[in-house]
Amino acid sequence: SYELTQPPSVSVSPGQTASISCSGDRLGDKCVSWYQQKPGQSPVMVIYQDIKRPSGIPERFSGSNSGNTATLTISGTQAMDEADYFCQAWDSSTYVVFGGGTRLTVL
């Protein structure tokens, strides 16, 4: 079955750039979405189709996907960005697959 691997945690200082990776075999050949989940809340999509931002999502959120790794980048990270982040892709054998999630801490 297809798997997506994320680091369990990432730390960043306020105002700096946070990068969260998502790895999978030939992931660049697939489309990746990213979701933000704050404590006690349901997930919110922040990136879809690798690089697109839904309306209402700040410009500081961006995505990329190439080779075996997709990356969610948060520029000028703010305290409100502290959350769990999950990547998601489609695979022909497992259909929908989510990464294990990364906890972003803004120190």
Next chain:
Amino acid sequence: QLQLQESGPGLVKPSETLSLSCTVSGGSISSSSYYWGWIRQPPGKGLEWIGSIYYSGSTYFNPSLASRATISKDTSKNQFSLKLTSVTAADTAMYYCARNTIVVSSTKLNNWFDPWGQGTLVTVSS
């Protein structure tokens, strides 16, 4: 603005069937552009997709849950529902419903979930 709301029992006994519904407002589940999906999250863990249903009624499931899961829809109520049979403690989770968009481009199949309902916690215990 599209909104989804899950409903159903919060406690289910082991070996019984979990039944949840998702009521959609601000849009129609009969729209030909979208699927409608169920995703769950065990306490303190990650997300697991369960399955999705198309406006036509066709469904697709996580292979690991396909033998126990059924998704149906009731267009008159603008609802879609999940049934999961023979539940165990491992099925204890927050269950979310979400609109599932699938777009096929020339090079990739694009698939995402937005928006999500607020979720409903289901505990499997005797």
